[in-house]
Amino acid sequence: MSHTHKDQDALVMRVRRIAGQLEAVERALTSGADCAKTLHLVAAVRGAVNGLVDEVIEAHLLEHVAAPGLTDAERAEGAAEVLQAIRRYAK
Amino acid sequence: MSHTHKDQDALVMRVRRIAGQLEAVERALTSGADCAKTLHLVAAVRGAVNGLVDEVIEAHLLEHVAAPGLTDAERAEGAAEVLQAIRRYAK
Amino acid sequence: MSHTHKDQDALVMRVRRIAGQLEAVERALTSGADCAKTLHLVAAVRGAVNGLVDEVIEAHLLEHVAAPGLTDAERAEGAAEVLQAIRRYAK
Amino acid sequence: MSHTHKDQDALVMRVRRIAGQLEAVERALTSGADCAKTLHLVAAVRGAVNGLVDEVIEAHLLEHVAAPGLTDAERAEGAAEVLQAIRRYAK
Numbered sequence: 001m002s003h004t005h006k007d008q009d010a011l012v013m014r015v016r017r018i019a020g021q022l023e024a025v026e027r028a029l030t031s032g033a034d035c036a037k038t039l040h041l042v043a044a045v046r047g048a049v050n051g052l053v054d055e056v057i058e059a060h061l062l063e064h065v066a067a068p069g070l071t072d073a074e075r076a077e078g079a080a081e082v083l084q085a086i087r088r089y090a091k
Numbered sequence: 092m093s094h095t096h097k098d099q100d101a102l103v104m105r106v107r108r109i110a111g112q113l114e115a116v117e118r119a120l121t122s123g124a125d126c127a128k129t130l131h132l133v134a135a136v137r138g139a140v141n142g143l144v145d146e147v148i149e150a151h152l153l154e155h156v157a158a159p160g161l162t163d164a165e166r167a168e169g170a171a172e173v174l175q176a177i178r179r180y181a182k
Numbered sequence: 183m184s185h186t187h188k189d190q191d192a193l194v195m196r197v198r199r200i201a202g203q204l205e206a207v208e209r210a211l212t213s214g215a216d217c218a219k220t221l222h223l224v225a226a227v228r229g230a231v232n233g234l235v236d237e238v239i240e241a242h243l244l245e246h247v248a249a250p251g252l253t254d255a256e257r258a259e260g261a262a263e264v265l266q267a268i269r270r271y272a273k
Numbered sequence: 274m275s276h277t278h279k280d281q282d283a284l285v286m287r288v289r290r291i292a293g294q295l296e297a298v299e300r301a302l303t304s305g306a307d308c309a310k311t312l313h314l315v316a317a318v319r320g321a322v323n324g325l326v327d328e329v330i331e332a333h334l335l336e337h338v339a340a341p342g343l344t345d346a347e348r349a350e351g352a353a354e355v356l357q358a359i360r361r362y363a364k
Contacts, residue, residue, distance in 0.1 A: 008120055012121060015113055015120065016117070026107070029099055030103060035150070035172070039147055039148065039172055039173070039176045042140075042144050043175075045143075046141065046144050049133075052133055053133050056130055060127075060130050063126065082130070084131070085134045
């Protein structure tokens with residue numbers, strides 16, 4: 001992923017936060033925590049992952065489809081990759 | 092989460108698999124892997140988390156709303172918790 | 183759908199509003215309107231349909247799973263119907 | 274929407290099919306049809322609208338971001354419109 005280091009670091013931080021949320025889900029499951037809490041934690045993970053997917057799609061769209069200087073073939077390939085993620089995103 | 096141990100273990104395994112998928116996303120980001128791969132990995136995490144949320148909602152619905160022997164108040168509370176997760180689920 | 187008339191009327195109104203939004207999408211397509219507008223209209227239809235699905239799932243959950251006086255078999259059937267809609271909902 | 278007539282006609286047909294599905298939902302609501310059927314019909318409308326949104330996003334991405342001969346400004350604007358629909362799409 002050849003995007004700027006700043007973007008990349010931000011994405012890595014985001015991934016690590018979600019990993020921490022997942023650990024909280026595991027603790028809730030293994031500690032027999034109240035089910036409503038587990039339900040809430042899992043729904044929150046989903047919201048965070050949605051945000052991550054948005055960010056990665058945006059970065060890809062701007063870097064590999066819309067950016068100046070790309071060839072038509074590079075744009076077409078980047079667009080196909082974005083569409084694949086969006087369709088999978090909706091599944 | 093007072094569901095059967097078998098269900099619980101299955102959910103914990105599922106959570107750990109997603110954690111592994113997230114580590115793969117982090118490696119792709121930090122190793123400068125091809126963006127399309129990162130996009131694909133992140134969309135796959137989203138699909139896996141969707142499945143996890145489905146499972147937890149199902150368990151909660153069957154255990155805390157539909158199960159025999161619950162009081163009307165317990166059912167109403169369980170239903171409210173499921174609806175909250177579904178609405179958040181759609182956000 | 184044996185829910186109260188008030189709920190039912192509200193759902194019918196909601197369905198008719200979405201039908202109106204769809205007509206606006208058709209007009210945008212056939213009038214050669216600006217693509218961004220069509221994109222915006224279609225995304226708005228999706229948001230409205232999400233809200234409709236939420237309402238119908240909620241009504242079903244409260245009426246056919248959590249409501250007092252149902253048999254265990256009725257509750258199990260209602261829960262299965264809700265889960266089917268949720269899973270399809272996430273597809 | 275200046276896409277080819279063939280694409281446009283296909284989208285209009287798709288919109289009209291969804292309008293027909295919505296009419297079926299209204300009939301189910303007003304005729305007191307079995308709730309599970311209404312739930313199923315509404316979830317099907319949502320699936321169809323998802324497909325429509327996919328198609329419109331794809332057309333916009335290919336026509337207004339990736340297509341040859343666009344200026345950098347046109348591409349940036351088209352990308353922003355796609356991202357807005359995707360984020361709204363995930364809400």
